[in-house]
Amino acid sequence: MSFVFYLLAALTVAGGLAAVLLKNTVHCALALTVAFAGLAFLYLNLDAQFAGFAQILVYIGAVAILVVFAILLTKGSETPKDGVFSKTWLAGLAVAAGVFAVLGWAVLQTAPMLPKATPAPAVTVGQIGNALVDRYVLPLEIVAVLLTVALIGAVIVALHEKEGTR
Amino acid sequence: MTPLAGFLLVAALLFSIGLAGALTRRNAILVLIGIELMLNAANLNLIAFWRYGPHPEMLTGMMFAIFSIAVAAAEAAVGLGLVISIHRHANTTDLDQMNRMKG
């Protein structure tokens, strides 16, 4: 467990916490990007170069921006008077805590049997590409279709129903 | 503690944080943010297992993560689109007020 790992983990978790705790929605979104960045660095720390960069490209470059747009379009940026947390926040928190308890317990239970540190696998982008078009070609196609459908669907859902516009 | 366990713990923590956010925030967009966090925690798991698993050269976990990143992007697009259209109808993104589908 290197120092770098602890640093990145702290960064990521802090970003996540800020993302769900902050009052101002836009701040939440920005904190989310911090968490994403932390995750990307964790991937790099796991020798998953491609996944790390893809994470930055997709999440920071697209998803975060998307969230921000949504916030501004729904004027959610101003904080409501009656608190940002729902009435049942306590129950929710309890459940989340329960989930973490179970997961953490499971991890610690199984920690001894987990594999020890292994040599870093040398995976080039070329291998990933070949795997994509050969072993994983069907999932690839399906994801392509899914993305197209999602694109069209999102556009249609967000369209004005007013005739005259589009 | 093995490195893998560390990553798994971080993932678990992140997942719980996301869940807490999704369960406690009132703003629909923030619920989506929480869900994004949960997805990312799952990705972290996948990649950690790929890295320390028996056959990293098979790329299985990596592929899983890449595909789930793509799917998550689609999810975000559609979810936010829904939020926007809901806001256009009900003029709110407060989930406590969106309870018209009660039984």
Next chain:
Amino acid sequence: MQESISFTPQLAASPITGILWLIPAVPMVASGAMALLKQAKRKTAANLAIGSLSVSLLLSLVAFAHVVSNWANGVATRETVNFTWLQFGSANVDLGWVLDPLSAAMLVMVSFVGLLIFIYSLGYMEHDENFTRFFCFLSLFAGSMLGVVIANSLLLLFMCWELVGLTSYLLIGFWYQKPAAAAAAKKAFITTRVGDVFFLLGIVWLFSQTGTLLFYNHGAGSMEAGALSALLTQPAALGLTAAGAIGLLIFAGAAGKSGQFPLHVWLPDAMEGPTPVSALIHAATMVAAGVYLIARVYPLMHAGALTGGTTTALTVVTWVGAFTAVFAALIAVAQNDIKRILAYSTVSQLGYMMAGLGMGGVAVGMFHLITHAFFKALLFMGAGSVIHGCHEEQDVRRMGGLKDKMPLTFITYAIGMLALCGFPLLFSGFWSKDGILEAARHWSVARTPFYMLVFGALLTAFYMTRQVAYVFFGESRGEKTAHESPKVMTTPLAILAFFAVALGAIGTPAWPWFRAFLEGGATRFDMQGFAEPGLMLLMGTSTVVVFLGLGLGWTIYGGKSPKAEEPDALERAMPVVWGWLRDRLYVDELYGGTVIAFYGWWGRVADWLDRRVWGGLVAGVAGLFAGWARLNRFLDTNVVDGSFDKGCEELSTKGGLLARVQSGRVQSYLRILALAVVVLAAILIWSSRA
């Protein structure tokens, strides 16, 4: 990276082969574009169609030149581009295209004749309001026909084959307002389909035996020694080898497309379509596709033949062909519709080609195919021009004396007619037909086909003379006065006429260029070709026969001009036979009386069964249940309801309480979900560690 692309073809030896696929692709794309056009955009459509086909012609010529140059350097061209189309399990289906002398020659013929006919249609379809649609169909047809020609895979060939069938259907029924046209279209489609079923069976069988549908694949193709020898060892029913049986099945498909005897009935009716269509599809190209198919799979048909001998498949081909030749010629004698006469003559000429393939091999059959394509297209377009000139009159008895009114049409038509009759020495038809007769003379199995074909030649000369005498000589019997057709129609006629004469030059015994080209031998000009024993005699006979036919025809019909109503000269002589012939030997009636009648009867039976038996049963059961239901209703209303209603009220109140859970709040649901997950995970882990 190169390896990661799975379908990288073994790249063709020459660039032209690499882009051979463009030849069919261009017209197809053009037709797709035309399909999107407005009907009003006639000019654009015409430009698209003709432009695209001329591109194809250009490429075909390049390919042809490439093959010829290779041949001149003593190299027999056979360049293929194959790629995997589908892959299931271990088997994979390959498609591909091939450039060899056969396909090259056919390519040039199809695209050239096609182009001429396109140009001709400009004039012919001028006044049709569906001009654009017509050209869209035409180019689709041209594209798929060229696809058939270049296909190196039986499957690809079959696809294009079906496309060709579809376009032929669309074009025959082009004037779908005419019930006759619609009916003819249906008939053509269904009849050819009968053949195609057998064809498909053959394909499947071939695939199951050889595991590939490619013709040529560097020794691994189904038309190459390895596969063939494997096929020969496979016995099939009736003492046939698998090769023979598959050959016969494929021949059934070919017979369907090119109107061989049992399946010829659709072709004459197909004349309901516009004349350019008849010229392009039902004379020059599509009907020849069957012959081309046989030529393509000739190695399969010929497999296992003893030296100089023949195989069962080829024998069948020969007999069917010879019979069709005579049979159709007989019928043609007694027809009065100008296009029907030509149609039947087409059928009989196709019979000649089949017989030629069966007895003399690829070169003989293909040569007749090529020459016939030119002069028959010429004849049809001439007929079209005549019909156009006579204001859509098609009955030869209502024409006459046109040779002065439409001189150009007359001259070209006469040339075509002489070529078809096989007028000695000058005309291409003579040489190609003589090639077939020559082959028939040497055929080892039987002599009968030879005599049949000679008789057929006599008949051909006779009915053509009759037709020409009716149409162009004597004085006019039509109501309206005829006029010559516009240049855009007559120019293609002239060009075709030239080729109808000139093409003969490449197939004379003295200089068998075409045969050498196909079979890849050397050739040079020497008169010794004629010195072969008996050849002169043969040529003499056919000459005599031709003159006999012409003379007969002229003596009976020449000069005089009977009224349309009064019976035909021959009819007076032998009314009974004439009746048979006029009624097309009752083949249609036969089918009508057997197959179709049976279906009709069976349909009525089924209908009756439905109405009476099943219907009665259903009604009875229904009645039963209805009665039971009435009983139930009585019980319900009087017995059950009271208590039941109480129960319902109870339930709804309790349900209302329960429904509180469904608060409609997303987060509450999510919470419950998460809780469930927690519990589940806890249980799992607990059980796993215990």
Next chain:
Amino acid sequence: MIDRLDQIFVLLRQWVVGFLPASWQTAAAVVLSVVVIVAFFPALFALTVWMERKGLGRIQNRLGPNRVGPFGLLQPIADGIKSLTKEDIVPLSADAAVHLLAPLMLVVAVFMGFAVLPMGRNMVLVDMDAGLLFYFAMGASTEVAVFMAGWSSRNKYSLLGAMRAVAQMISYEVVLLLSSVVVVMMTGSLSLTKIVEAQNHYTWGLPHWYIFTPWGLAGFVMYAIAATAETNRSPFDLPEGESELVAGYHTEYSGFKFALFFLGEYLAMFSISGLGATLFLGGWSAPFSFLSWVPSWIWFFSKLMLSIFVFIWMRGTLPRLRQDQLMNFAWKFILPLCLLNVFVAALWRFMGEGWPRWVVCSAILVVAYVVVGRIEMRSEHFGPRRYRYAE
């Protein structure tokens, strides 16, 4: 001698690093190159600003800066001093933290991009296997910075500018990626050094640059357009259109922070031009084989400066687009052509050597360009907008 000159920077670095203990050397080498990059490009930036102002002056028939130093050469330095000594104003209602972070994040992200650019033979900071992906990832994260700047200023002009900028950058980033994909398809690698190596061959003294192929040319043109939009340069400079919204997302910035934005913009221009040169113009390879004795880095930077000049030229020449035109142009015109270009590249690979692929590929591209262009120009997306008053 020649290759000494070619490798001069590499050798210098080795020489300097040589003084340190072996264990530090690798790290020191990296630090050294980073320092060099961080020092060099701002200098280039100063030069470019002078060039731009002079060039615009010529185009607009003015003299341009001519007071400070010979030909006003010292003008940029004067500007720098001015902006450094200026008061740093932060609006009262502004979100101070974000307002501060935005310019830093922008500049850092932009600087990151240089890490993978091969500026000469063996002259790349980190030769990453996924270099191109890294570059685009960094480019993507600038958008967040721009948004932060615009939003944190609490100023409607800034917000509008930021929104425009982000929308435009996202849209054109898609085009940027897709037009670079063809190169990756051909090279089979995301590593920029490999891409340059793949182009560093010659037939009859002419280079195998990708721009000299149908798909390469099309890709380069689309890349150039997308790059112009990505760097918010005229004619795509709506986010800063001073006539429409005062200065876009950096309206509320002054002094050093503003200077950082200014710097970041030009650095982005440099790096994106460098990437363009690397992808399509053969990076540091010489245009003719007989010129390959000239040091590689000279070629790289001359190509870079050439494209910078083109940027300036365009800015002086072309009028600004309208927002809806901009978007329609990205999504309805360039994007389809980009996708087609990918297909064409595949076809090119499929058809193998020989003249036919040249004919076919060029034909497809030209026809598509003409047809799509015709259709689009007919539709009202590009023509004058029909205003509907009193809605």
